[in-house]
Amino acid sequence: MFNQHKIYRVLRLITLLQNKPSKSVRFMANLLDCTERTAYRYIDLLKQLGFEVQKDEHSKFYIVSENADIDEGFTTEEANFLIEMTKTAGKENILKDAVLKKIYLKSEVSQQGNLLFKAHLSKLVEKINKSIAVNKKVVLKHYHSVNSNKISDRIVEPIQFTENYSAICAFEVASKQNKYFNLERIIDVEVLEEPQEYQEQHQVEKTDVFGFTERNGEKFEVELQLSLRAFILFKEANAGLEKYITKIENSDLYLLKVNVNNPKPITSLIKGFKEELEIKGSKAFMAYLKAEKSFKI
Missing domain, CATH: 2.30.30 (SH3 type barrels.)
Structure with a gap:
């Protein structure tokens, strides 16, 4: 059984990795007040529990969000009861970790981590x-x-x-x-x-939806066609994007049109959901993507 401090760290790490951008091990260790070796152990623990922890091109970690598929949840009391019942199934039960993960995602325990x-x-x-x-x-x-x-x-x-x-x-x-x-x-x-x-x-410069200021007069016009899943996940990654997204009539697709000063954040989102969207433009943004060695279009 986890002690209270370990539970706090696990909850905080889950919440941290579910929020953009991806996090380095050093950053996680500093935030959780632990060593980098301990941070790696927590990452391994999340993987054992069934969370899809991945690395980006800079070797930083993030959790692939699954909240879009979750509808109705358990109360804290119900979740704790189910967790205790599940643990009695024994270490060799291959269903145990999958069930524990779903209990976490569908319970108030997840909300407490966010709080x-x-x-x-x-x-x-x-x-x-x-x-x-x-x-x-x-x-x-x-x-x-x-x-x-x-x-x-x-x-x-x-x-x-x-x-x-x-x-x-x-x-x-x-x-x-x-x-x-x-x-x-x-x-x-x-x-x-x-x-x-x-x-x-002191001077307050106007920023784009990702918080970046304009540099050298350069802007990138981004136009993406999103599936419903991509629409939901983009909103979760950055709530400010929602006002730039419109539903395409007579379809289940959505259109994102936004100008950004720095193309890196939106490119990272695209990389995570390439199968759920279609890149429409603009020329400057398409040229940037083609120049990205780690990105193929």
Whole structure:
């Protein structure tokens, strides 16, 4: 039987890997406050329980979402009862792990894992809001940069959150640049006593649906034809995409049309669901995909 701390880590890891983007082992170890070796053991445990844990092209891990196929669930009490009954079947019962996985996915236990993750993000928002109110600098602890693939502390002057509170626009002291920092990649926030000193350089740049600002005037027009499953999974991966998706009349298909400043996030989504969609354009985006060595169209 798992102890309480181990259950917390497993729930948090499941929730973490079900949320985009994919996570490195180092990032998971930092977030779960454990060694990288222990993080690998938790990944192996998830695989043993039947979760489809996969690596992307950068050797980062994610769980293939199956929530779209889940309709009606169990209460926590019902799930715990079924779990105990299932465990009595013995280690050699090949159905046990599959049943345990389905109980988890169809129960309130899964929702509790999401609540733990959301509670962590809420604390970060609260601390950053406090720093904005009193014009103080903050340290974004162990921030995981997708561009550099490094984890480091960032001293910043927070400016404002994005509309959906998924990122914070802030002036980074070291680089003297205004940047967007994804909340899911922040381990913790420390509010400093130092007052903000670069407010005249603060600037909020307009971002695309993935939180990326425009660089060198370059934009990519993306047009995808989605199946119903892809439509659901795209919404789960990024709720902001829904307003750019329309249903195609007299069919079960959907059309996504959106402009992005950075084509990498949408390309990662396409790679995960290539069998569930058709790429329509544009020329610039198609040229980018053809140039991707790890991507075939």
